[in-house]
Structure formats: structure tokens, C-alpha cells
Amino acid sequence: MIDRLSEAGIPSVLFHQNASGGLGDLPVIYPEVWIKRDMDLEKAIGVINRFVSRRLPPGTRLCRQCGESNPATFEICWQCLTPLAVSATD
Numbered sequence: 001m002i003d004r005l006s007e008a009g010i011p012s013v014l015f016h017q018n019a020s021g022g023l024g025d026l027p028v029i030y031p032e033v034w035i036k037r038d039m040d041l042e043k044a045i046g047v048i049n050r051f052v053s054r055r056l057p058p059g060t061r062l063c064r065q066c067g068e069s070n071p072a073t074f075e076i077c078w079q080c081l082t083p084l085a086v087s088a089t090d
Ligand SMILES: [Zn+2]
Pocket: 063, 064, 065, 066, 067, 068, 077, 078, 079, 080, 081, 082
């Protein structure tokens, strides 16, 4: 993931890369990607979504407004209510 972001010219830091599920009373810690520059956020979301979308079902639509993935049957983004355009994984 970090490699993909740096290829896109986005400096970022990965925390908790080897984190796994909690045991007993330990909290569950998930890996986190921190973008160094706020201006890169939108671009970084796009890069991450392209990476993640390969594992999404065919026809999944990515919102061009917020970058969220939506099922093929959705006409608007469930998160920001922006109308969805083309399918991302056809
Ligand atoms: Zn959206």
C-alpha cells in the first residue's frame, strides 16, 4: 500500500502493519495509513480504492466525490449521496 502511494507521489506512513486481532482483554488494533500532506488526501483515497477495488465484486462502483465503494445496484453513493457514474471494475 505504501509503495503504491509513494509511486503516486504521496508521502505516507504505515502504522501497526503487523497488527492482528486482540487476545483476551487486549484491544484490536488495525493497520493505519497516515498521509503526510493534507492536500494528498483525495488522491490517496483514489489510489487506495483502486488497490482495494480489485477485491470487490464485479460492477462495484467507486464514488468520484468521496471515493467510497458502492454495490453495482446503487445509483447514488451510500456515504455522500453523490450520483454514481461508471462502474469501476467492469
Ligand atoms: Zn460518495
